[in-house]
Amino acid sequence: MDNDNSVIYGLEFQARALTPQLGETEKIRFLIGTQSLNQTNNQIHLIEFNEEISTLKTSVFHHSDGEIWKITSSPLDANKISTCYNALTGENGCTMKSAILKLPEIENHDAIENLEILTELDFSTCGSEIRTTEFHPNESNTAASLTDSHLILWDISDTRGRNISSITNEGKTSAKFTNGKWNPHQNGNQFSCATETHIKTYDIRSGELAWSLDNAHCQFVRDMDYNMNKLYHLATCGDDGFLKIWDYRQPGSPIFSRSDHSHWIWCVRFNPFHDQLILTASSDARVLLSSAASVSSENISETLIAEDRDGLDAKQKLKDGPLQWCEHEDSVYCAEWSPAEPWVFASLSYDGRLLISHVKKSLKYQILL
Amino acid sequence: MNEKKHNPLDLDGPNFNPNMYLDKIFKEYSLKQILDHETEIVKDTQTLHSDMQTLVYENYNKFISATDTIKKMKNDFKKMETEMDLLASNMASITSSSDQINNTLHETRQRISELSGVHALLQKLQFLFKLPTTLKARMEEKSYIQATQDYLHAQRVLQQYGDMPSFQGIKSDCESILTELKAELRKQFCNPNASAKELTESVDLLLKLNEPAKELCMEFLTCAEKRLAEQLVMLKDQSEQRDIIEFVDLGCSGFLSDLCLIVASFHDMFINRVHMEHLENSDIFENFAAVELDNFVKDNMKKYFELVQNKVDSEQDVGDTSVLVQALDRFYKRIESNTLCKDIDFANVAAEIVINAGRKQCKAHLQILKMHFADSLTKIRQSLTTTKLITQDEPPKNLNDLLNSLVLTVVEKVKGVLQDLVVFLQPDINFANKPQFKDSFCIDNVREGLVVCFLHHLTATARSFCAKGASDPNVPPTLLLLLSKFCIDFQNGHVHLLLSQTDELFEINPKQNSALTYETEINNTMQESAQELLNYFVRIQGLNCSQMLRKSVETRDWLHTIEPRTVRAVMKRVVDDISSIDSTVAQLYEDQGNGTEHSSDSSRKAHSVSLPRHQYRSNWSNYAPNPLDSALVSNMHRLFSERIDIFSSVQFNKISILTGIIKISLKTFMECVRLKTFSKYGLQQIQVDTHYLQLYLWRFVSDENLVHFLLDEILGSAAHRCLEPVLMEPSVVDIICERG
Incomplete structure (x- = not known):
């Protein structure tokens, strides 16, 4: 347990949606969406972590439209977030919806307020289960939503999202999309989707399949993340408990593969600054911080240094494998790095407990020096 | 006798002393005796006397006749003397005449001896004249040895008189025949059918004919090489048809013995022999020959080894070991026993082949x-x-x-x-x-x-x-x-x-x-x-069960489901599968590595049904629609139970294996349930299902609390995800489950 350098924040509801406030690069901020079937109870928590004094400042907003399954934030506009939520409709019915929301500029701690809906998205024709709505990495007016059967591109400049194009999941009807993400490279023209054991990446301009990793895992692929610092590198994780890193130009076999969790891995994240650090969250109630130094963008420079200074630094080089872990009491579905501070990460377990942790000092120095 | 002779007392002795005798008689004998003795002596004297008389008488005639004879002889001798003188004169005349004859004959005798010398010379020349023809004849008869010998006989003479015009013809004839002979010998030399013995013979002859040894030695080697090459080719041809022992034997008897013979004869012919003949050049030549021979042997052995290696290689795919070993042994023995070459130990190379064969x-x-x-x-x-x-x-x-x-x-x-x-x-x-x-x-x-x-x-x-x-x-x-x-x-x-x-x-x-x-x-x-x-x-089997459970959860519309009447078929499938896995595992692995507290089956079963019901029904039976309470209970529960590693290593016993599978399945069940939203009846269906699993799964695991805990979590999660979390009456659940 590394709780000595973590801060715990407890929610009163179960939660499985966590995102860093990507547009905010000064403060360490995370957003949590709760999941309660009593839909008026649902909240969005904005948590700000003050690193110097290790305290949290939170703002709570209502999200009375329904339980939040997924929350994402815009990398360009710090106040824009999107949620995918499940709204109850009458007796024993519920539908999934997604919307773009706006965080208020002024902090108001007195009253808990509902967030202003910037853009509503209409999914009436495109599948029933909405997986995620992802902001385009470069264009502020573009977002993509992934449902179990469609990939939909939105123009979100208006209050009603305009469906620019939609790509249908061809192939087996039973194979549903489960998760998706923009490729931050390639001018933001590619969107990757996880479907069963495969990764399929579409070129959004043509709607064609750009590339795919077939059978990336031997069970469901749960999540993926692109290495911001190294082209073509993609991390995936899945129900087989494996963390794999691929160079998607060589789809045959992963360039890195580890199985350190004892159950499914739900989430994988490259550290945006030091991409040898990889965060994985698993339903074995652990978050693992692993090193993939051998395939990281810093690998080359590191070896050069090691050669220069010979044996002294050679042992300081990070070895591949787990470095540090956080224990939760329940399955952890989300773990995120802070975009503002390279050494801070948050993890959220199903029982509604958020853990904000630091990378160990020794590791930090090892990487920096 | 001597005593008798010298005894002066002996009457008959020559030294008789009458006085001593008388003295003795007078001293020793009595008178009578003396008288007797006197008479006796007188008597003896008388007899002796008469005897003398007769003797003289008798011999008288003889004397007379002897005298006559002597007289006659005297006459005869006189005659003889004259005859002898005659003979001497005759003899003198004979010697003189013989001298005379000798003198006259001396000249003729000298001429005769001169003539006989000429005759011998002529005979020799005759041989020379005949030489070409004899040589030719020998050539035709193919008795080259004889021919060479003949030639060698005549060689010196030819050399001596070669420049005389009368012999030039002969010499040239001979030489032409000789070149023919050499050619013939060379041909034989190169004749592939010739045996090694014939070869050596030819070389021997050629050497005798003063052919240059170096050239011969090279030629010999090339011919030998050719022959060996043929042997090798033959071996190669045979190598596919014959089995390896035959092959090795063939190699030993054919190639190797030939090679040995060649080496031996080479030694005899070039190295040892030259030594005796041309002393000054022998060392250089010997070195040269030895080097040539070494190279030759090396080359050929290399080829041979290659062949053997190939054969051995090919043999190894099919043959049985004892045959191979036998063949290798023969091969090795043969190579080891021969020292073909001083510098190179072929036994090593052979050993290398053997080792290779072993490795292969x-x-x-x-x-x-x-x-x-x-x-x-x-x-x-x-x-x-x-x-x-x-x-x-x-x-x-x-x-x-x-x-x-x-x-x-x-x-x-x-x-x-x-x-x-x-x-x-x-x-x-x-x-x-x-x-x-x-x-x-x-x-x-x-x-x-x-x-x-x-x-x-x-x-x-x-x-x-x-x-x-x-x-x-x-x-x-x-x-x-x-x-x-x-x-x-x-x-x-x-x-x-x-x-x-x-x-x-x-x-x-x-x-x-x-x-x-x-x-x-x-x-x-x-x-x-x-x-x-x-x-x-465990992972695979767990995955199989998980897959069923996952499908069963994902494909159902839990919001619009009817009140549960039965346990879903999937649960029965899962239980069936797990018990079939159990029986499979039981065939190989023991029940337990270390005994855990499973008491007798019947009492345990009753207990297990009742115990958890008290324990965990209490969590849920009076479940109020306040999620906090239940979450708290669940968290408390989690706090005090040990952490469960789902994909952990299992031990080598049945219980551990089954526990692993069940853990994986149930965890999947839970994660799937958490992704769904349930209506009241949906929750109740899960309640029935978990209860059913509860009833049947405990027996497969080491710690039944683990199953209880996981199932509890499932039901808890379902309750959380339920719009209207109302559980069924436990008794009804029991009845449904028992009904099957």
Whole structure:
């Protein structure tokens, strides 16, 4: 347990949606969406972590439209977030919806307020289960939503999202999309989707399949993340408990593969600054911080240094494998790095407990020096 | 006698002294006696006297006749004397006449001897004149030896008189014949059919004819080379048809003996002989010849070795070891016994070939073992898949039998191979005692290359099933189980057995040699692969059950479902599957590694139904629609129970294996439930299902609280995800479950 350098924040509801406030690069901020079937109870928590004094400042907003399954934030506009939520409709019915929301500029701690809906998205024709709505990495007016059967591109400049194009999941009807993400490279023209054991990446301009990793895992692929610092590198994780890193130009076999969790891995994240650090969250109630130094963008420079200074630094080089872990009491579905501070990460377990942790000092120095 | 003679007393003696005699008589005899004696003596004297008279009378006539004769003789001699004088004069005249004759004949005699000398010379010349024709005749008769001898006879003369015009013809004739002869000899020299003996003969003759030795030596070698090359070609042709022993014999009797003969005759002809004849050049030439010979032998042996190597190589794919060893032994013995060349030890090269053959043989055997293992695996795979198709519940001893037969055949095969290879070390095999061979063969080839390598192959093959699993979903999980047990069995003795047997058979002392792979090392990899396989088996089986549960949760519309009347069929499937896995595992693994507290079945069952109901129904039966309470309870529960590793390693016993599978299945169930939203009836269906699982799964696990806890979590999660969390009456649940 590394709780000595973590801060715990407890929610009163179960939660499985966590995102860093990507547009905010000064403060360490995370957003949590709760999941309660009593839909008026649902909240969005904005948590700000003050690193110097290790305290949290939170703002709570209502999200009375329904339980939040997924929350994402815009990398360009710090106040824009999107949620995918499940709204109850009458007796024993519920539908999934997604919307773009706006965080208020002024902090108001007195009253808990509902967030202003910037853009509503209409999914009436495109599948029933909405997986995620992802902001385009470069264009502020573009977002993509992934449902179990469609990939939909939105123009979100208006209050009603305009469906620019939609790509249908061809192939087996039973194979549903489960998760998706923009490729931050390639001018933001590619969107990757996880479907069963495969990764399929579409070129959004043509709607064609750009590339795919077939059978990336031997069970469901749960999540993926692109290495911001190294082209073509993609991390995936899945129900087989494996963390794999691929160079998607060589789809045959992963360039890195580890199985350190004892159950499914739900989430994988490259550290945006030091991409040898990889965060994985698993339903074995652990978050693992692993090193993939051998395939990281810093690998080359590191070896050069090691050669220069010979044996002294050679042992300081990070070895591949787990470095540090956080224990939760329940399955952890989300773990995120802070975009503002390279050494801070948050993890959220199903029982509604958020853990904000630091990378160990020794590791930090090892990487920096 | 002497005494008698000198006795003066003896009357008859010559030294008779009458006085002494008288004195003695007077002294000794009595008177009478003296008188008697006197008479006696008188008497004797008288007799003697008369005797004398008769004697004289008798001889008188003879005297007269003798006188007559002498008179006659006197006359005769006188006659003789005259005759003799005559003879002397005659003789003198004879000598004078003979002298005379001698003088006259002297001249003629000299001429005669001169003439006879001329005659001899003429005869010799006659031979010379005839020489060309005789040589020709000899040539025609092909008795070259005789021809050479004849020529050599005449050679000096020819040389002496060669410049005389009358002999020039003869000489040129001879020389032309001689060149013909040489050509003929050379031809014979190159004649492939000629035996080595004939060859040496020809060379011998040529040398006698003063041909240049260097050239001859080169020519000899080229011819020999040609012949050997033919032998080699023949060997090569034969190598495919004959078996290896025949081949080696053929090589020994044909090529090698020829080569030996050539070398020996070369020695005789060029090296030893030259020494005697041309003293000044001999050293240089000898060196030259020796070098040439060495090169020649080297080249040919190289070719021969190549051939043998090829043959041995080709033989190893098919032949049996004892034949091979026998052939190699013959080969090696033959090579070792001949010292063809001073500088190069061909025995080493031969040993190299033998070692190579040993290595190849080991490799071939390894390959066979591997193939055999692969075969038996496929067989087992087939039998596993077919039995499953035919009968749902396999005969109880089936798996164990399969395993035993697999272990047994593998062990027996290895043993058989070892026995087969021991042939290489039989005491009567020559090369077996060479340390050069023994070391590399026993340790590098047999122990490390064959046995250890095969054991590693076993684990590697076993492990490949884990690694390949993703791409090859057709591997029956039972095979994994079987293989894991197989590895365990090997670890528990068979590895030791095989290694110790190897060490024993091949006289390896594992303590002395640090380069050897230790038994523990192999045992460890065996253990590891067994663990890996078992873990993989658990994961696969867990995945199979998970898949069913996942589908059953994902495909159902839990919001619009009717009130539960029965346990869903999927749950029965899961229980069925798990109990069939249980029975499969039971065939190979013991119930327990370490005894846990499972009391007698009947009492336990009753207990297990009632106990958890009190324990966890209490959490949910008076479940209020306040999620906080239940969350709290659940969290408390979690706080005090141990953390559960889902994909953890399992132990080598049935309970642990089954626990692993159930853990994986139930965890999946929970995660799926959490992704769904339930209506009241949906929740109640989950309640029924979990209760059903509760009833049937406890018996497979070591710690039933684990099952309770997981099922509790499932129901808890479902309740959380329920719009209207109202549970069913426990009694109704019981009834539904008991109804099946």
